[in-house]
Amino acid sequence: MLIFFSLCLLHYPVQAQEELNIDSDTVFFTSKRKKINIPFDLVHNLIVIPVRINGSQPLNFILDSGVKNTLITHLYHDDSLDLKEINKITIQGLGEGHSIEAYESDGNEMFMRGIKGINHRVYVLLEDVFDLSSYMGMPVHGIIGYDIFKNFIVKINYSNKNLTLYRPDATLKKKRKAEEYPLHIEGTKAYVHGNVRQHNGDTIKVKLVIDTGASHSLSLYLPSDGRLTLPPKVMKAYLGRGLSGDLHGQIGRLEAFALGKYELEDLPASYPDAESIKLAINMGGRNGNLGSDVLSRFTVIFDYPHSRLTLIPNHRFKEPFNYNMAGFEVVTPLPGTNFYVISNVIEDSPAKLLGLEPGDQLLNVNGRKCHELMLPELLEILKSKPGRTLRLRLKRQQEILDVDLVLQSRI
Structure with a gap:
């Protein structure tokens, strides 16, 4: 289960876990x-x-x-x-x-x-x-x-x-823009079938596990289908953590992903390394997972008792898919406080080229003190738009650093 963050999920997805035993509760x-x-x-x-x-x-x-x-x-x-x-x-x-x-x-x-x-x-x-x-x-x-x-x-x-x-026997009134899809329950996993359109024009039907615990849009397992290929422009990325350690891979943009009549264009997809997904690759013939950066553009109704999924587009449906373009992730060592430090600086990113390091404390962004920023606000700034300049003030041990970081789209 990719979570984080797709844990991914931010892209800092937390990776959902694989098969433990289950009891009849x-x-x-x-x-x-x-x-x-x-x-x-x-x-x-x-x-x-x-x-x-x-x-x-x-x-x-x-x-x-x-x-x-x-x-x-x-x-x-x-x-x-x-x-x-x-x-x-x-x-x-x-x-x-x-x-x-x-x-x-x-x-x-x-x-x-x-x-x-x-x-x-x-x-x-x-x-x-x-x-x-x-x-x-x-x-x-x-x-x-x-x-x-x-x-x-x-x-x-x-x-x-x-x-x-x-209640599982409830009947919900269908909304005008709602579309229903078969929900395939296999064991404890729920799957849907969709279509991905790649840069070469190929449209491929994929079977995806639905994962509200993955913060990313879509994750595709290249070894699951020889027709799946990397986009021409990708970047290496740290995709999050699973139970057994770090997940690495690449991120690139798909031409489009469609579920029924609803199509989303130019969305970033994660391509985990084979080693990261070796336990999942042969489970249920899955080709990847569908994460919350897609799901959150709808009101979603999961109906496991009747094996169906309903999607109703919300105000975010037509918003472009952005991602963190600063080249570093942000964590809060003191959860519940607005105290932010840098983590996971990506190679060849704007942050890396400016010399930012894991552990640097963020003090100020474009004149706003970070202790006045809630985490969702800060994350939105880091993925706002390519070419935007962020004036950052940081603290490294006892040293104060002022840098101008330009957000850069690398995919």
Whole structure:
């Protein structure tokens, strides 16, 4: 599951994880209401919702349709879960590194607004490999997905930042601009078929796993189909982290991607290295995944019980696809504060050529103090438009640096 950020997801996607075991839990409404509305935070195109495990305080979870089991990625000193039936295990997912240790816990209770889950399986990572809190600029404790999608009809209104859960037998009135698509549920993964149009004019039908936990637009696995080719202009990129380490690859622009009657043009696509996706390459005949930079241009209705997906374009549908053109990523070492440092400086990028280094603190952007900027505002500045000059003031140890960085499109 690419998340971040496609984790990608920013492009700093967090990569969704591959096959852990799943238990037969039950998730249900706690009242006779027909639907439950849950406001969410949206950062890097990723949805963050409050979840409680057993008797815990509300914890922040990324809602990730690409993830199979509930993962606890980070706990703070004052967090308490009271987990049941704990076993220590080793797990592995996407990435180029090693497997990691985790606790597997069965028999837990899970709570959301108006929702309760029993016999809930939870995995607790003993190493915070994702560092989601720094990436998201707020405390993030974990990832939840299939347990929600399989039990309800799930409507995501990205414009209003509202999640609506309906009972699985609900009938929703179809909107005028809505288009329905078959949703192919294989195991715990949901797939759609779309068409990509490449620079050579070829149009190729692709099978994509739908991944609300990937912040990018589209990821394509070149080894999955010999007809898939790299665009003529690409750049090497750090694509994020999986359970088993870093994901690397290239980014380039597709001519177009179409789902039914809706076509999106000139969108950036990620092409992970074969080593990064070796565990996913043969799963279900997939050609890649569809991330939230596409999904967030619609109101999306996931109907796993009836195997269908509905898309309704929102105000962002016709917006151009931009990406971070500064050549560096930004993290917040103190989640919840507007304290920003540079990470992952890309080779041959404007930032690299100016000598910016990981760990440099951002103090000021175009006359605005960074402590006055929320993370989404800062990210929008970094991907605003090619040719824009950013006057940056940075701090490196005790030295103050002033640089003029020109945003540059390299794809």
